[in-house]
Amino acid sequence: MRRIGAGLLAVALAVASAAGAQAQLAELRSTTAFRVCADPAAVPLSAQDGSGFENKLAELMAAKLGLPVAYSWFPQGSGFINRTLRAGTCDVVMGYAQGDELVQNTNHYYTSIYGLVTRKDGDLAGVDRLTDPALKGRELGVVAGTPPASHMARAGLAKDMRGWDLFVDRRVENPVGDMLAAVKAGTLDAAVLWGPLAGPLVKADPELQFTPLLKEEAGPKLFYRITMGVRPAEQDWKRELNSLIRRNQAEIDAILHDAGVPLVDDYGKALKP
Structure with a gap:
């Protein structure tokens, strides 16, 4: 009986620990600012002076949420996600290619191509x-x-x-x-x-x-669907961003068109008007 009791206690402690870890992770997301992980010198995407089109997209998302934008700056490359998103210093990466396992992807908000x-x-x-x-x-x-x-x-x-x-x-x-x-x-x-x-x-x-390059037929593909990246456990945050993308797609497209980003359909076969 003692062994069974000890086993149940161990399971209970493990469940409590996991629940506590999930709660702690969920609390990483700020409720007072739209915190963006970004490269300070990735012109024309992002820039510390706010001139990049991803800066403008971040401002749009923040405005819809009624929050100010706050940045965690770090050069993109090795260690970028670990030093920013996973470290909890920011809550979203703008402009992340769909399918990367380092983050959880939102729905894509544009598709572009090499040229x-x-x-x-x-x-x-x-x-x-x-x-x-x-x-x-x-x-x-x-x-x-x-x-x-x-x-x-x-x-x-x-x-x-x-x-x-x-x-x-x-x-x-x-x-x-x-x-x-x-x-x-x-x-x-x-x-x-x-x-x-x-x-x-x-x-x-x-x-x-x-x-x-719309006419290339063999792989690898030259078009990619672009999402926002969030932490894997933050399902509610992903759903909230998906809703924002869906409701504000026309404004998102306008920012991208104005910047000169070539937009294509989801299959990389034709330019998006």
Whole structure:
């Protein structure tokens, strides 16, 4: 009987401990501010001066909740989620790709795609797929390790590729800006870049254009659904954000369009008007 009693006590203590841990985790979310985990120098997405389009989306969400925005700044890359969201210093990551296991994803609030950046007056301005023979023997920029690099290698462009690092501290390095400057100067013929990074910068430059890669058929995919990321246990918070996204999708789309983010349908086949 003592053994049974001891066993029941152990189970009860374990359940109480788990419940306490869940309650403690649930209490991490602030009720006085919309606390955002963000990179301070990921222009045009987020910036410490508030100029990024993710800053504007955060302001929209906060306004709908009747709360001020508060940021926890940390460079994106290794350790970003552990040092911010999981540490409890903030409650939501804006602009997180659907399917990443480090966070719990909300419903997606936009879908975007990789594309080709060229000069508007260049002879590659009409290229809209990576298998176009016109790309052979040209200097092509790409961020190493990103999905387009696989497509380019398969298309026989490996010897033409010039790679930039994927994870850098954007406070001191700017691979996307460097590639765009090289295309503009003519030292690169084209660059293959993620739309939300390149689109807003290209929109501000009358000499460049961004052509979405809508016609690529083989994997890996070049379009991604973008969500907000929250802690895995915070189901109520995820549902609240899902409701905000659904009710304010038109305003979200307007902010993204105004920023120059290329929006596509959920299957990456056509531009979203």
